[in-house]
Amino acid sequence: MFSITPSGLDMNNERRAKMPFLSDAEILITALDEYYRESVSAEKPAITQQPLEKIITDLKLALYSHEGGLTGERLAEFIRDYLCTTTRLHHPGYMSHQVAVPHYAGALAALIDTFTNNVMAIYEMGPGAASIEYHVINVLLEKIGWEQAPLNLHDVPYSRAYAGGVLTHGGSLTNLTALITARTKLVPNVWDSGIPQDLAILAPAESHYSIARAAGILGIGRNGIYTLDVDETGAIIPDKLTLAYDRMRADGRRAIALVANACSTAVGIYDPLNEIGDFCNVHDIWFHVDGAHGASALFSKKYRTLMKGIEKARSITWDAHKLMRTPTVCAALLVKDHRDLDAAFKQEASYLFHDKEQPGFDFIHRTVECTKAGLGLKFFFVLAAMGEQGLADYIDRQYDLAKKAWNYLEQLDDFICPVRPQSNILCFRVDGDDVMQIRIRDRLNEQGRFYVSTTSFMGTRYLRLSLMNPDTSMQDIQDLVHNIRLIREKISGGSKS
Numbered sequence: 289m290f291s292i293t294p295s296g297l298d299m300n301n302e303r304r305a306k307m308p309f310l311s312d313a314e315i316l317i318t319a320l321d322e323y324y325r326e327s328v329s330a331e332k333p334a335i336t337q338q339p340l341e342k343i344i345t346d347l348k349l350a351l352y353s354h355e356g357g358l359t360g361e362r363l364a365e366f367i368r369d370y371l372c373t374t375t376r377l378h379h380p381g382y383m384s385h386q387v388a389v390p391h392y393a394g395a396l397a398a399l400i401d402t403f404t405n406n407v408m409a410i411y412e413m414g415p416g417a418a419s420i421e422y423h424v425i426n427v428l429l430e431k432i433g434w435e436q437a438p439l440n441l442h443d444v445p446y447s448r449a450y451a452g453g454v455l456t457h458g459g460s461l462t463n464l465t466a467l468i469t470a471r472t473k474l475v476p477n478v479w480d481s482g483i484p485q486d487l488a489i490l491a492p493a494e495s496h497y498s499i500a501r502a503a504g505i506l507g508i509g510r511n512g513i514y515t516l517d518v519d520e521t522g523a524i525i526p527d528k529l530t531l532a533y534d535r536m537r538a539d540g541r542r543a544i545a546l547v548a549n550a551c552s553t554a555v556g557i558y559d560p561l562n563e564i565g566d567f568c569n570v571h572d573i574w575f576h577v578d579g580a581h582g583a584s585a586l587f588s589k590k591y592r593t594l595m596k597g598i599e600k601a602r603s604i605t606w607d608a609h610k611l612m613r614t615p616t617v618c619a620a621l622l623v624k625d626h627r628d629l630d631a632a633f634k635q636e637a638s639y640l641f642h643d644k645e646q647p648g649f650d651f652i653h654r655t656v657e658c659t660k661a662g663l664g665l666k667f668f669f670v671l672a673a674m675g676e677q678g679l680a681d682y683i684d685r686q687y688d689l690a691k692k693a694w695n696y697l698e699q700l701d702d703f704i705c706p707v708r709p710q711s712n713i714l715c716f717r718v719d720g721d722d723v724m725q726i727r728i729r730d731r732l733n734e735q736g737r738f739y740v741s742t743t744s745f746m747g748t749r750y751l752r753l754s755l756m757n758p759d760t761s762m763q764d765i766q767d768l769v770h771n772i773r774l775i776r777e778k779i780s781g782g783s784k785s
Contacts, residue, residue, distance in 0.1 A: 319367045327378035333736025334379035380760045381738040383753040391613040397669035401662040409660040411648035417662030424664045425453040431586040433599040452626030454654040455663040459580035460498035462621040466603040469632040470545040470574035479634040483507040491547040494522040521707045526563035545574040551582035554743045556713025558594045565600025577601045584611035587680045608667040618663040686712035715750040722749035731775045
């Protein structure tokens with residue numbers, strides 16, 4: 289605290305003059321407000337891809353890196369030019385990837401977190417941030433139906449089973465941490481003795497690539513993933529789980545986990561969690577649900593039935609930076625028994641792990657990370673601004689929109705959808721081969737009015753919509769179809785009407 293003497297005030301003013309925070313913040317907020325208006329009104333393109341060399345030159349990156357001075361009028365010029373290089377997620381034509389169209393409240397929380405820089409993996413480095421993370425984890429645990437972690441930790445025996453979790457920097461890291469937890473549970477001495485060569489993972493082919501990546505990191509390898517049979521929508525067939533399990537056992541392997549999707553990345557289909565959970569219980573297999581995208585349906589009364597049986601899982605990945613309007617990144621790993629996650633990592637660091645008076649909770653022993661941002665603050669600000677019902681309304685709207693779009697496309701002779709959507713992800717293809725789909729997507733991106741992605745599903749290439757934007761409407765979908773038809777006609781030389 290500065291003294292209120294004149295000399296103290298002079299010192300205060302002098303220091304403030306050296307850090308023009310308020311004036312520069314006003315420049316940024318004003319620019320972002322205009323950016324938002326331009327985006328939602330579709331005045332500017334959803335996507336603009338300039339060459340890397342041009343962006344580096346136009347933004348004068350070398351000059352500012354060498355000389356500094358990015359403040360005031362220079363900052364105003366820079367932010368104006370920089371925003372012209374961004375992909376505008378608030379644009380109603382943004383329908384591409386599973387990235388949240390962030391609520392402004394989450395952006396304000398990100399500013400607070402980065403300015404205070406409380407790396408709260410240990411409680412003393414961010415008591416408020418750690419407490420908020422503890423709280424939002426309990427909010428998610430309640431949605432699953434698991435027992436929440438107690439607030440009065442000193443009065444609850446550690447040996448008591450209750451749920452727990454941690455926020456990480458992304459779903460891929462969360463999936464990895466979940467499989468590390470499952471591996472340690474199966475092989476408690478793995479940190480000392482190394483990984484046995486008989487471990488395996490059971491997972492459908494439609495699993496996110498982070499599962500195969502985790503298998504490699506864990507030393508299990510791609511060949512250690514036993515693929516589960518799926519139906520025509522890509523969903524696991526419960527009656528055929530035994531086939532993969534028996535193949536694995538015949539090869540002399542043990543499953544550290546069975547992974548299911550809620551929902552799949554490519555087409556947004558939910559696996560039958562209830563039946564899979566029963567199978568895992570019978571065979572004592574760790575059941576991990578990758579709900580990075582679709583677990584948010586638990587907020588919805590209308591769509592939470594898609595997650596039926598989720599309480600039978602032992603771990604869940606759930607990303608707030610997808611369907612909960614939270615800026616990247618904020619991913620939750622949730623476990624049914626906190627003791628499993630607490631035992632996942634076994635390392636020593638005397639400056640962190642030691643006996644001490646502890647008024648709160650350290651998350652550091654639950655994560656790969658040592659330095660960890662206050663991720664919960666962004667999610668909490670969004671949740672506190674929208675409320676649970678607000679999030680539910682948003683999820684209902686996006687899922688409903690995908691179904692309306694599917695109904696519309698199903699009536700068109702020149703469009704084909706591989707599956708009826710269960711979430712806000714919709715895949716389709718227009719008349720033509722796989723190359724045609726890629727060329728159409730490239731032309732759409734060049735025009736900039738619409739930004740869509742593609743995916744391969746069951747060996748066929750499709751155009752893919754992730755309907756993340758609350759301002760995207762059926763009129764936008766119809767306009768997209770019109771543009772696709774024009775592009776296809778031009779590519780094919782007018783052979784299609």
